[in-house]
Amino acid sequence: MARKDDFTGTLMHCIVCTKPIPPTRRKDAVTCSTECSKARKNFWRSQQDMVECRYCFRPSTPEERARYIKWRWAEKKAEKEATHATDTGSV
Numbered sequence: 001m002a003r004k005d006d007f008t009g010t011l012m013h014c015i016v017c018t019k020p021i022p023p024t025r026r027k028d029a030v031t032c033s034t035e036c037s038k039a040r041k042n043f044w045r046s047q048q049d050m051v052e053c054r055y056c057f058r059p060s061t062p063e064e065r066a067r068y069i070k071w072r073w074a075e076k077k078a079e080k081e082a083t084h085a086t087d088t089g090s091v
């Protein structure tokens, strides 16, 4: 079995830009910098967003998301109009 100590002298490379990972980075780091780390995270996020919603885990496509945002705005607008109507007492 390979142990963690077997890789102490091994030069690791960033999985995003393939540059060597500096020794100042975390021991189990797979990226060379915060920028590469962000790029990696955003890649996986975009992959996940194509499959399901990041927040509710329901199926999600860009069209579905656009439709949802539209619906939310319509809902908000209707709510605002309803509260406004009751406040002024015109209804």
Ligand SMILES: [Zn+2]
Binding pocket: 014, 015, 016, 017, 018, 019, 031, 032, 033, 036
């Ligand atoms: Zn990198």
